[in-house]
Amino acid sequence: MEVDKMELFESLIAKVKGTGKKIVFPEGNDERIVKAAVRLATDGIIEPIVLGKTAAIKQLAGVTQELPATLKVLDPATYPTAKFEEMVSAFVERRKGKNTAEQARKLLQDVNYFGTMLVYLGIADGLVSGAVHPTGDTVRPALQIIKTRPGVSRTSGAFIMTKGTERYLFADCAINIEPNAQELAEIAVSSAATARLFDIDPRVALLSFSTKGSAKAETVTKVAEATKIAHAAAPMEKIDGELQFDAAFVETVARKKAPDSEVAGHANVFVFPELQSGNIGYKIAQRFGGFEAIGPILQGLNKPISDLSRGAVEEDVYKVAIITALQATGA
Numbered sequence: 001m002e003v004d005k006m007e008l009f010e011s012l013i014a015k016v017k018g019t020g021k022k023i024v025f026p027e028g029n030d031e032r033i034v035k036a037a038v039r040l041a042t043d044g045i046i047e048p049i050v051l052g053k054t055a056a057i058k059q060l061a062g063v064t065q066e067l068p069a070t071l072k073v074l075d076p077a078t079y080p081t082a083k084f085e086e087m088v089s090a091f092v093e094r095r096k097g098k099n100t101a102e103q104a105r106k107l108l109q110d111v112n113y114f115g116t117m118l119v120y121l122g123i124a125d126g127l128v129s130g131a132v133h134p135t136g137d138t139v140r141p142a143l144q145i146i147k148t149r150p151g152v153s154r155t156s157g158a159f160i161m162t163k164g165t166e167r168y169l170f171a172d173c174a175i176n177i178e179p180n181a182q183e184l185a186e187i188a189v190s191s192a193a194t195a196r197l198f199d200i201d202p203r204v205a206l207l208s209f210s211t212k213g214s215a216k217a218e219t220v221t222k223v224a225e226a227t228k229i230a231h232a233a234a235p236m237e238k239i240d241g242e243l244q245f246d247a248a249f250v251e252t253v254a255r256k257k258a259p260d261s262e263v264a265g266h267a268n269v270f271v272f273p274e275l276q277s278g279n280i281g282y283k284i285a286q287r288f289g290g291f292e293a294i295g296p297i298l299q300g301l302n303k304p305i306s307d308l309s310r311g312a313v314e315e316d317v318y319k320v321a322i323i324t325a326l327q328a329t330g331a
């Protein structure tokens, strides 16, 4: 089968399998998480580290024999004191005076902080959480400890949206509540890079309720300004805005509303102007449109940390973990 015709996840699995990536799952008390982790280990795709107690994990996963050999269970409650204190010291050093050792010990009782520190210390290559915890609680440890890559000031959350052979990227659907023009530009540039993970040749539309000045409002000016900043930051990328969704997506509408745009009518990466529209937009495409929505994939962090929707099913956990491992390969 040619790679571009391969089912998306077959090709992603082929890139990840054999790399031995260790992904930590802090929510070992959730059935969807443990079942996905067992499948990922059994299929030889990643080496999961599940936080919790072996007996409870086996029961939730419905495993009566041994867990797969490549699945490691780690119980924070019985983590050796010396190792825990090393973690505390590393945390305090990373927080540069923002947290004391006493605060660190308390924060590290939280499985998301504990799991994120495993990634920071290199014990795990990435983390998947958020099936139980809301996004803020899942990503805050990563924002504080893992932090953004040089040149990126804000992380953002993208979804890969698939239906049949259709494949699009939506962002930011998860993190930045009211991004300014600079932040929106960064989200657009990061999204182009994320799209390439999925073999999408990115054509990025910055969405609005206006197309090329058809309406006047501060919120529209912000999107037009973000487009200019994104062009200056990444002149080789195909990025355009401000565009309404129909102008971005439908060729006949694009010919009328934005005839000179190389993106309009052909966009495959959709950047929303703020979080309300982004989060609502992806859920409408998912629930009305029948698209599978995988993510949010956090963009621009130093190491891969992935959130899940609390509405996620086992299959979503499985797929998000594969994407997280793919990010960990440096692809």
Ligand SMILES: CC(C)(COP(=O)(O)OP(=O)(O)OC[C@H]1O[C@@H](n2cnc3c(N)ncnc32)[C@H](O)[C@@H]1OP(=O)(O)O)[C@@H](O)C(=O)NCCC(=O)NCCS
Residues within 6 Å of the ligand: 098, 135, 136, 137, 139, 140, 143, 144, 148, 153, 154, 155, 156, 173, 174, 175, 176, 177, 279, 296
């Ligand atoms: C992501 C979110 C939790 C961060 O909020 P917060 O914890 O109040 O953030 P704070 O402003 O206190 O910042 C905490 C740290 O994270 C950093 N940070 C905050 N947002 C960031 C971002 N988008 N990218 C990178 N770092 C960020 C801050 O710089 C700060 O770092 P510091 O402690 O080293 O100084 C918040 O923006 C949020 O709730 N977003 C919406 C999440 C959501 O509900 N989405 C819908 C469902 S997916």
Ligand SMILES: CC(=O)OP(=O)(O)O
Residues within 6 Å of the ligand: 130, 133, 134, 135, 173, 174, 279, 295, 296, 308, 309, 310, 311
């Ligand atoms: C991404 C998202 O919307 O997460 P949740 O459904 O958990 O709020």
